[in-house]
Amino acid sequence: MSKNPWIDVSVPISNSMHGWPGNPPTFITMHLGTAKADVCNVSAINFNSHTGTHMDAPLHFLHGAKTMDDLPWDAVVGPARVVEIKDKEAIKVAELKKLKPKKGERLIFKTRNSAVSWKKPEFDKDFVYISAEASEYLVECGVQTVGVDYLSVGGFHKDGIETHHILLGAEVWIIEGLDLSKIKSGNYDLICLPIKFHNGDGAPSRCLLRKR
Ligand SMILES: [Zn+2]
Known part of the structure; x- marks a missing residue:
C-alpha cells in the first residue's frame, strides 16, 4: 500500500467553480494580502451552503426537518461502495437492480x-442524476448514504425536487459534487466531513476515499 492511500474526491472552491444556477456564486477576494504589504493573508469568502462538494441535510427541501447538526457520523465515515453507471441520462431502477444496493x-x-460535466467551462444542465423512481428504490433497499458526482442528486430538467424529497424524506444522507475521475468501481473507506454550520441545510465538505 502506498504511503498516502487516501484520494481526495472533493472539488476545489474557487471563483471559477461550477455553481447551481440561481444560488449565490462563490466570490473570494483578498481582504489582507502580503502581496500588498499587509502583515498576513486573509481571504473574504462568499459562498452558499451547497457549494462544490457538499452534503444536503433533510432541511434542504423539508421544512422543520433534520439539519447538518443531526448528521450521524456513521453516514459519512466507514466503508462505501463506488459503482459505475453506464446510463448517460440518469441513474435508473433497471441498472440499480443489477448492483443490488x-x-x-x-x-x-x-x-x-x-x-464530462466538471470539465465543461460552465454549469452542465445535462448531468446524470438519480431518477425519482430510482430514489424510491434506493429508499426501499435501505441505503444509508448516497454520493453523486455533480451538484445535485435530482436532475436540472427533471426530478430535481422529487428525488430530493424522496431521499431526504427517508433521511438518506446525500453527498453531492464529488469528483470521481480518479476512482474506479469497488470497495473503499469513506471520510466525508462537512463544515459545522449551525442548523445547516447543507454544508461544503472534504471527502476522501481509500481502496479497501
Ligand atoms: Zn445540495
Missing part, C-alpha cells in the same frame, strides 16, 4: 459527470 450501505455513483 444493500441495507445500510454508503453507495457512491460514478457517472459520466466525472469525466
